[in-house]
Amino acid sequence: MKRGATIAWLAFLFSVPLWMGDLYVLHVLIVTGIFIIAAMSLNLLLGYTGQLSLGHVAFFGIGAYVSSLVALGFEAHLLPGWLVRLEPKPVWLAMLCGIVFAGLSGWVIGKVSFKVRGAYFVIVTVSFAEVVRLVALNWVELTQGPMALNNIPPLRLGIPGLFELSFLRKPANYYLVLVVAVVSYMLIRRLVNSRAGRAMIALRENEPLANSVGVDVTRVLVLATMISAAMAGAAGALYAHYVRIVDPDVFLFIYTVTMVIMVIAGGKGTLAGPIVGGLIFGLLPEVLRALQIAPEVQWVVYGVLMILVVYFLPDGIVPAARGWWQRRREAPAAGAAPGSPTPEAAR
C-alpha cells in the first residue's frame, strides 16, 4: 500500500514534463527541486543531529563555484607565487570535484566547531558563509568577483562516439534534478536507519547518555556535517550547470534562511518534511509575485511565518498532519478536530 503510493508519486513526478508545456513552470520546479535537495541535506544535520547549520549556503556555493571553475578551467595564483593552470575538464568530473570540495569544507568546519557544543556551530557556520562570500567577491583572479562566472557548460553524459546526452534543455534538467533528489532521499533514508543514523538521533535526544553507551559524539557530528555539506555541494553544482552563471550572490544569507524555513515548516527530523516544506516555500514566492507583493514584504511574511510555525507547529507540517490523520482514523465517530500533534507521531 505504502509502496504503491510511492510509485504513484514518482510516476506523477516523472510525467510532469510530458504534459506541462509551460517552460516557466518547469523552470520553477527545477529550481525548487534543487533547493529541496539542499533542504534535505540541511535536515540531516538540523533534524537528525539537532545542529543548526546557518551557513549551509556556503557549501551550496562552494559546490557551485568549484564545479564551474573545474568545468571552465582557470589560471590563478592559489598561493602567492604559485600559479596554477587548469584545463577545462568534463562536467561530470567537475561536479564530482564540487561535491568532494564541499564535503571537505564541511569536515573542516565540523572538526573546528564541534570542539565545543551549543551555539558555536551556528555562529561558525554563519560567519563561514560570510567569509566564503567575501572570497568569491574579492578573489577576482579566480572567481571573476562580481563579474560572475559565465557560460558554464551544461552537463553532458555519454560514451564518446556512440551517443551523447546534453542537459541543456529544461525537461532534461528536470529529470536530472529529480533523479538526484530521489537518490539523495534514498541515501538519507539509508543513513538515518543505519547505525550512524541511530547514533545521530541518540545524541540529539540526550548527548551524555549517547556518549555513555559508546557513541563517539564528535565523530558522528563531523561525519553528519561532511555528508550534509557534500549533498548541499551537489545541489550547488546542479544549480551552476543549470542556470550557467554563478556570482557571489549565491552565498546570500537569505538562501540559507529559505532552506531553514523549508526544513522547520515541513518538519525537521522527518524524511518527507523538507520535501513538503520545499514545495510550499519554493512555490510560494511565485504565488506572492503573481499577487504583486513586493519582495521585501515577501521576506517579512517568511520571517513571521517562521515565528508562527515555531509557536504553533513546533514539529512542522508533516508530523502535525500525520498526527491529525492518525487521530482521525482512531476516532472516526468522535470527529477528531485538528490540533497539536502528539509527541509520538512527531518522529
Next chain:
Amino acid sequence: MDQLLQHGLNALILGGTYALLGIGLTLIFGIMRVVNFTHGELYSFGAYMMFMWVMFAGVNFFLALVLAVVLGVALGAAIEFLLLRRLRGADIDTTMLVMIGAWIALQNAEQFAWSGVAKSIDNPFPSSPLVLGPVSVSWNRLFVFVVALVLIAGSYALINRTRLGKAMRATFQDRETASLMGVEIGFIHTATFALGSGLAAAAGALLGPVFVVYPTMGDLASLKAFAIVILGGLGSIPGATIGGFILAFMEELGAGYVSSGFRDGMGFLLIILILLVKPTGLFAQKERIG
C-alpha cells in the same frame, strides 16, 4: 611608523563601538540564554532612527542620538515582551529560530520602509580633522569614542553598583535561586534585553553618521558581535569589552597591511583561532553551554 600609529588610533576608536555591541550581546546571552540574532537589526535600527530624526525631522544631532537609543531600548523591550516571554524555559534552538525569524522580518521591514539605497547622515562637527602630531582623527569619530566609553562605563556601573544590576548578576548565576530570593525574573529579562538592545542601537546611531546607513548593515554587526563574544567567552562582560578592542585592532591592521577586501573576514579568523586554541574564550566564567 606613522601609519601604524594612525591604524592604532583608528582601531581604538572603532573598538569602543565594537565593545558596545559585544557587551549588549553577551549580557543577553549570559542572563537569558538567548542567541540574539536580532542584535544587528537593533544596530541598524539605531542608525535608521538617527537618519530619520536628523535628516527628516530636522531634530538636533545630540537629541536625535538620545531619541535613537531610547527607541532602541523600547524596541528591545517589545521584542522580549512579545516574542521571548512565552518561550522562557524553551530550549536554546527554539528561541534561536524565533530570533532568526524576527531578524528576517525586521531587516526586510527596514528595507521596505527606507529602500535599499545607502543613506548618509549629516553631522554638526567641523570637517577638518583634529591633528595630533603624526596622526589625525575626525571630530565625529572622537565624539563616537567618548560617548562609547561613557556608555561602557555606565553599563559597568549599572551592573555592579545598582540594585537592578545585582538582580541581573544573581539571575546570571542561578535563575531558580534568584527567583526564590524574590527577584522578578520576567522583569529582569525584559530589562536585560532592553539594555542590550539599547547598547546595540547606540552603536548604530553613533556609527551611522560616520559610515553610511543601509538595510543589511546589521548582518556584519551581528557577526562581529558574535566574534567578540566568542573571543571574550560567552557571558563575560570584561571579555566582550576587551574582545571588541582586539577585533578592531585585527581588522584595522588586517585592512592596512593585508587586504582591505578581507577586513570583514577578520572576525571569522578570530573565531576559528579562538576555537582552535582556547575554545572557552579568553575570559570564561562559567561552565559551557549546551
